[in-house]
Amino acid sequence: MKVVFNVLFFFIVITCQAQENGHQLWLRYKNAKPVTVICSKNSPTLSIAKQELQNGWQGEPNASITLTIKKDKALKDDGFRLSQNEVIAATEKGVLYGVYELLRRQRTGEAITGEAENPSYQIRILNHWDNPNGSVERGYAGHSIFWRSGPDSLTVTQNDKKIWTEYARANASIGINASVLNNVNASPKIITPEYLNRVKAIADVLRPYGIKTYLSINFSSPAILGKLKTSDPLDKAVIKWWQDKVKEIYSYVPDFGGFLVKASSEGQPGPQDFGRTHADGANMLADALKPYNGIVMWRAFVYSPNDKDRAKQAYNEFMPLDGKFKDNVIIQVKNGPVDFQPREPFSPLFGAMKQTSVMPELQVTMEYLGHDKYLVFLSTMWEEVLQSDTYQQGEGSTVARCTDGSIYSQKYTAMAGVSNVGLDTNWCGHLFNQANWYAFGRLAWNVNLKSEQIADEWLKLTFYGAQSSKSGEANYNAGWNDNFLKPVKQMMLDSREAAVNFMTPLGLHHIMSANGHYGPGPWWAPKGMRADWTPPYYHQAAENGIGFDRTKTGSDAVEQYHEPLASQFNDAATCPEKYLLWFHHVPWDYKLKSGRTLWDELCYKYDEGVNQVRSFQKVWDKAGVYVDSTRFLEVQRKLRIQCVNAGLWKDACLLYFQQFSKMPIPYELERPVNNLDVMMYNDRGDGRSH
Numbered sequence: 001m002k003v004v005f006n007v008l009f010f011f012i013v014i015t016c017q018a019q020e021n022g023h024q025l026w027l028r029y030k031n032a033k034p035v036t037v038i039c040s041k042n043s044p045t046l047s048i049a050k051q052e053l054q055n056g057w058q059g060e061p062n063a064s065i066t067l068t069i070k071k072d073k074a075l076k077d078d079g080f081r082l083s084q085n086e087v088i089a090a091t092e093k094g095v096l097y098g099v100y101e102l103l104r105r106q107r108t109g110e111a112i113t114g115e116a117e118n119p120s121y122q123i124r125i126l127n128h129w130d131n132p133n134g135s136v137e138r139g140y141a142g143h144s145i146f147w148r149s150g151p152d153s154l155t156v157t158q159n160d161k162k163i164w165t166e167y168a169r170a171n172a173s174i175g176i177n178a179s180v181l182n183n184v185n186a187s188p189k190i191i192t193p194e195y196l197n198r199v200k201a202i203a204d205v206l207r208p209y210g211i212k213t214y215l216s217i218n219f220s221s222p223a224i225l226g227k228l229k230t231s232d233p234l235d236k237a238v239i240k241w242w243q244d245k246v247k248e249i250y251s252y253v254p255d256f257g258g259f260l261v262k263a264s265s266e267g268q269p270g271p272q273d274f275g276r277t278h279a280d281g282a283n284m285l286a287d288a289l290k291p292y293n294g295i296v297m298w299r300a301f302v303y304s305p306n307d308k309d310r311a312k313q314a315y316n317e318f319m320p321l322d323g324k325f326k327d328n329v330i331i332q333v334k335n336g337p338v339d340f341q342p343r344e345p346f347s348p349l350f351g352a353m354k355q356t357s358v359m360p361e362l363q364v365t366m367e368y369l370g371h372d373k374y375l376v377f378l379s380t381m382w383e384e385v386l387q388s389d390t391y392q393q394g395e396g397s398t399v400a401r402c403t404d405g406s407i408y409s410q411k412y413t414a415m416a417g418v419s420n421v422g423l424d425t426n427w428c429g430h431l432f433n434q435a436n437w438y439a440f441g442r443l444a445w446n447v448n449l450k451s452e453q454i455a456d457e458w459l460k461l462t463f464y465g466a467q468s469s470k471s472g473e474a475n476y477n478a479g480w481n482d483n484f485l486k487p488v489k490q491m492m493l494d495s496r497e498a499a500v501n502f503m504t505p506l507g508l509h510h511i512m513s514a515n516g517h518y519g520p521g522p523w524w525a526p527k528g529m530r531a532d533w534t535p536p537y538y539h540q541a542a543e544n545g546i547g548f549d550r551t552k553t554g555s556d557a558v559e560q561y562h563e564p565l566a567s568q569f570n571d572a573a574t575c576p577e578k579y580l581l582w583f584h585h586v587p588w589d590y591k592l593k594s595g596r597t598l599w600d601e602l603c604y605k606y607d608e609g610v611n612q613v614r615s616f617q618k619v620w621d622k623a624g625v626y627v628d629s630t631r632f633l634e635v636q637r638k639l640r641i642q643c644v645n646a647g648l649w650k651d652a653c654l655l656y657f658q659q660f661s662k663m664p665i666p667y668e669l670e671r672p673v674n675n676l677d678v679m680m681y682n683d684r685g686d687g688r689s690h
């Protein structure tokens with residue numbers, strides 16, 4: 001009996017600790033000092049700002065701090081200005097952001113300067129791929145925080161509200177100001193009254209935190225819900241149906257943000273079903289939303305099965321429509337031309353569409369980067385994309401500057417992140433995936449932030465109190481220890497390159513297991529799979545070499561880039577090696593800059609990736625004394641899984657490609673130990689067998 005009780009007690013303690021450790025995310029305020037907050041106005045948003053200061057103040061004890069709302073020429077949108085004892089902003093939301101920034105700086109020790117801090121993008125939005133039954137497409141952190149299945153699935157509980165509040169708070173603390181509550185593969189029922197009731201309840205919780213609510217819609221809704229004969233965007237009855245629907249939505253959510261639309265893509269309905277264009281579809285919805293200041297985010301991730309180069313399709317479909325979209329339409333473009341791979345060159349649509357608002361879509365959830373199993377800090381990948389030069393308006397036309405309004409005047413600017421949030425205790429599946437949520441918000445606020453700074457902030461906030469002590473538990477008065485901070489930060493900064501190395505080095509892409517997108521799957525796809533998802537489509541491995549020929553004599557995808565990039569990418573000698581096999585099909589004995597043959601270099605890269613993960617394990621093991629045991633063990637276990645999986649990736653890819661290269665694996669490198677036949681046999685395409 002006693003044993004049972006002890007075990008139970010132990011379990012409860014562990015569970016509580018996990019809740020506490022996970023749920024607080026980077027907002028771990030402890031031991032606040034007394035502070036007086038002065039603010040002449042009152043509102044739900046300002047109350048939150050006051051409360052946060054009182055819960056987290058780390059400045060002079062008994063200080064007075066004033067929250068001031070006033071116009072200031074240097075302040076844009078919800079920008080703010082800080083001093084030791086004042087937060088100035090033009091809006092209430094600006095005050096809230098200023099308060100979070102002040103508290104962050106108190107925690108991280110960063111200087112509190114008086115400069116204006118303005119957001120890079122007006123709309124900083126999370127896209128949730130959450131379905132009405134509570135499942136999350138490509139979600140690896142449990143069920144949806146918004147939706148669930150079962151008979152009382154639409155009843156709003158206190159617990160729902162608590163979770164939505166914590167979610168809203170986390171977002172507000174990093175400047176995220178918008179959320180799309182449901183999957184882009186949208187169920188029509190999301191805009192029926194019973195669901196709109198719940199949407200309203202969510203919007204009411206998010207609103208005081210400055211977060212606007214948006215929905216993904218299904219383009220066939222007029223036919224499915226309205227029982228109309230068609231959903232043709234030029235049909236009068238369809239137009240009227242959407243106008244009425246929009247009016248109805250605003251009666252539930254008066255500050256509703258607008259629609260996110262995936263149309264005529266991957267089997268989703270869309271205007272092309274009726275011989276209409278993306279512009280016809282987007283503009284019809286934009287007109288319906290216009291009277292309420294609503295917007296349409298129309299996705300450019302449109303492709304249908306074909307055996308040509310999938311990487312070219314979005315550009316081919318959208319460029320002819322440049323200038324044809326209403327000013328409350330933004331074209332939402334994934335960072336790369338294919339699909340959220342560990343590394344892709346930027347999508348050529350950035351900067352090329354000159355008379356259309358364009359926004360980047362990044363994937364925070366790790367569909368192709370190890371789900372909740374790998375430690376991969378995505379900030380460096382996003383920084384690489386956002387700082388890529390498109391040359392569209394001369395040198396320095398980075399993706400960031402082409403989308404944040406610096407180069408093209410856009411009525412709306414925005415950046416979207418596909419969320420990694422779920423009901424898991426730690427929100428994101430892997431503790432370090434919280435850093436990706438954090439990084440997305442920070443980059444959407446300030447697109448020029450460096451990943452090093454973002455990692456530094458996140459670590460300091462998340463592991464505040466990380467310092468060696470006998471018990472190994474955190475001491476919240478003690479700051480952090482550099483022996484923890486420096487190596488762990490370096491691990492984060494190296495982690496994406498490590499994943500590229502052990503999964504898809506030198507420009508390889510989309511060779512993940514067919515449906516699960518987790519383990520290696522360069523070899524096959526289930527019977528009946530579309531041509532562009534069936535190997536060797538992307539890697540083109542054969543006896544004469546490997547890589548997708550996108551040069552002028554190949555698919556000519558290079559032509560979609562502005563000079564000098566088109567020529568640079570077109571020539572294997574000048575193409576950056578990290579994109580070599582993206583743009584070129586090269587012989588196995590092709591000589592690389594290292595002096596090695598392509599085959600040897602592949603072997604070295606895969607091997608390096610595995611060794612990098614091993615080194616991460618050691619870094620984390622040493623960090624153990626500075627971290628509470630729950631979080632330490634959680635990460636340690638995941639790193640072990642990642643290491644095993646990295647080895648599998650290396651063995652699978654090298655053994656598979658070796659069938660074509662027919663070249664030996666250099667003897668300095670550790671030999672593959674897995675059996676290719678067994679790995680191929682075990683791959684059911686869902687990633688689980690890995």
Ligand SMILES: CO[C@H]1[C@H](O)[C@@H](O)[C@H](O)O[C@@H]1C(=O)O
Pocket residue numbers: 129137138184185262301339340367
């Ligand atoms: C929501 O669907 C996703 C799909 O699950 C995913 O595999 C692919 O990456 O992209 C699609 C998209 O972005 O629309």
